[in-house]
Amino acid sequence: MKKGLISFISICLLLLFWQLTASYMNQPELIPSVPDLIKALFQLFPTDTFYKSIFATVLRGISGILLSLAAAILAAFLFARYELLYELFRPLLTIMRSVPVISFILLALIFLDPEGIPLMIAFLTMFPLLAENLTKGIINLKPGLSLMASQFRISRKNKLIHIYYPQLKPFLFSGLVSAIGFGWRAIIMGEVLSQCAFGIGGEMKRAQLFISVPELIAWTIIAILISFLFDRGINRLSHIKWNIRFSNTTSEKNYTSVIYPIKMTDVTFQYTDIKVLSHFSYTFEPGIIYGIKAPSGSGKTTLLNLLDGSLKPDKGEISSNKEQIFSVVFQEPELLPHLTVMQNICLPLASVYNHSYSEEKARKTLEIVEMEAFRDRYPNELSYGQQQRVALARALAYPSAIMLLDEPFKGLDKALTIRIIDRMIARQTDQKQTIIFTSHDQEEIDRLASVIIRLQTVN
Numbered sequence: 001m002k003k004g005l006i007s008f009i010s011i012c013l014l015l016l017f018w019q020l021t022a023s024y025m026n027q028p029e030l031i032p033s034v035p036d037l038i039k040a041l042f043q044l045f046p047t048d049t050f051y052k053s054i055f056a057t058v059l060r061g062i063s064g065i066l067l068s069l070a071a072a073i074l075a076a077f078l079f080a081r082y083e084l085l086y087e088l089f090r091p092l093l094t095i096m097r098s099v100p101v102i103s104f105i106l107l108a109l110i111f112l113d114p115e116g117i118p119l120m121i122a123f124l125t126m127f128p129l130l131a132e133n134l135t136k137g138i139i140n141l142k143p144g145l146s147l148m149a150s151q152f153r154i155s156r157k158n159k160l161i162h163i164y165y166p167q168l169k170p171f172l173f174s175g176l177v178s179a180i181g182f183g184w185r186a187i188i189m190g191e192v193l194s195q196c197a198f199g200i201g202g203e204m205k206r207a208q209l210f211i212s213v214p215e216l217i218a219w220t221i222i223a224i225l226i227s228f229l230f231d232r233g234i235n236r237l238s239h240i241k242w243n244i245r246f247s248n249t250t251s252e253k254n255y256t257s258v259i260y261p262i263k264m265t266d267v268t269f270q271y272t273d274i275k276v277l278s279h280f281s282y283t284f285e286p287g288i289i290y291g292i293k294a295p296s297g298s299g300k301t302t303l304l305n306l307l308d309g310s311l312k313p314d315k316g317e318i319s320s321n322k323e324q325i326f327s328v329v330f331q332e333p334e335l336l337p338h339l340t341v342m343q344n345i346c347l348p349l350a351s352v353y354n355h356s357y358s359e360e361k362a363r364k365t366l367e368i369v370e371m372e373a374f375r376d377r378y379p380n381e382l383s384y385g386q387q388q389r390v391a392l393a394r395a396l397a398y399p400s401a402i403m404l405l406d407e408p409f410k411g412l413d414k415a416l417t418i419r420i421i422d423r424m425i426a427r428q429t430d431q432k433q434t435i436i437f438t439s440h441d442q443e444e445i446d447r448l449a450s451v452i453i454r455l456q457t458v459n
Helices: 003-025 034-044 048-081 083-098 101-111 114-139 143-151 156-194 200-209 213-238 300-308 341-349 355-368 384-397 414-431 442-448
Strands: 262-271 274-284 289-293 315-319 326-329 402-406 434-438 451-454
Touching: 003 034, 034 213, 048 083, 048 114, 048 156, 048 200, 048 213, 083 114, 101 114, 101 156, 114 156, 143 156, 143 326, 156 200, 156 213, 200 213, 262 300, 274 300, 274 315, 289 300, 289 442, 300 326, 300 402, 300 434, 326 384, 341 355, 341 384, 355 384, 355 414, 384 402, 384 414, 414 442
Parallel strands: 289 434, 289 451, 326 402, 402 434
Antiparallel strands: 262 274, 262 315
C-alpha cells in the first residue's frame, strides 16, 4: 500500500473521530462539526484579509529562511576555518537553541516594533540549527575529493555543485527541515503575541478574542497546509540533480606538445618526526615512463605529491614549467558517488572540452581499462578494482603533460593488468607523455617502466 493512500486513510479516520466527538459533545460553538469547519474554511477565501495574511506570513517565513541560511553559511565557513571562533560562539548557539521561543517574543515585545518580531524570532530559531549543521558539514568535507578537484583543475561552478554541495547536502537539508519546523511555529507564535496587522497568527488571535472556534481551527488548518507545502518544497529541492557545466570548446588541443623536465635537487621532507625523503635528487626527463619501487613508508606517495605540488619540500628545490598539467591516480579512487562512471571521467574534461567530445574521450579510455560496459553504473555498484580502473581511465582521458599514478593497478588481476599496461605503452608511444608510477609489484614495474627508481627507507 502506497504511503499517500495510508496518509489519506489516516486523515479520514481523524476527521471521523472529530465528527463523532463533536456529535457526542453537542457544543457546536466550542467543538464544531466537520461540515461546520469546512464551511468556516471556505468562508475565509473571499475575504481580502485571507490572502494578505497568508502572503504576509509566507513572506516572513521565506525571508527568515533566506536570512538565516545566508548568515549560517557565512558563520559556518568562519567556524570551520577558525576553531577558536567556533568554540567562542558555541555557547551562544546553544543558548539560542535552548531558550524558549516565548522568552524571545516577550523580550522583543518590550524593545521592538511588533511587525518585525516574527521575522526576528524566525532568525533566532533557525540560525543556530543551520549554523551548527553546516559547520559540521564543512568540517567533514573529504580532503581527497578537494585535492582531486584541484589537481584536475575542475572549474569553480563544477567544483561547487559536484564536489562541495553533495557533501554538504545531508547536513544542509537536515538542518533546513528542523529549522523550518521550529521556525514556522515560532513565526505564527510571534504573530499571535505581537498581533501583527496581517498574518495567520494575527488572524488566529482575533478569532480567539471573538471566541470564533471554527474560524480559529480553519486558520490552524491553513497553517498546517502551508507548513506541509514548505516541507514538500524542501524535499523537492533536495532531489534536484545538477548537470555538469561543459566548456564550449569543440576541437582537440595538444596539451602535451611541449613537455619540460622536472628537476628535484636535494629534496627533504618529513611528517612531524618521521622523515620519508632525505636529500633526494633526480631529473625526470620528458616522454619517459618511470617506475618507482620501494617498501611501504619509504616515500613513494610523498614523492608524487611533491611532484604535483600538493606538498612542499622542507628543504631542497623542485623546478619545472609551472604551466605543465598533471593527471593523477591517487591512493584511493576518489570517485564522486552521485555521478556515474562516465560522468566521473567527464567532470575534469568539462573544463577543457564540450559535452560530446568529453564523452568520446571518456569512452576511449574506458575501453583501455575494459570498463565501457559499466559507463552508466555508480561507484557504489562497483568493486574496488573496478573503481580503480575508472580512476585510471579518468587520468588517461585528461589532457596532461605528465601522469602521476599511485599504484594504479591495485586490486586488478594479473592478466587484466598486463592487457591495460600494453595498451598504455602503445598509447604513450604516440602521445609521448611523461608517466611516473609507483608499485609494489616487480612484474608491473618491469613491464611498464622504461626507467626504474628504487627509493630507500630513511633512517
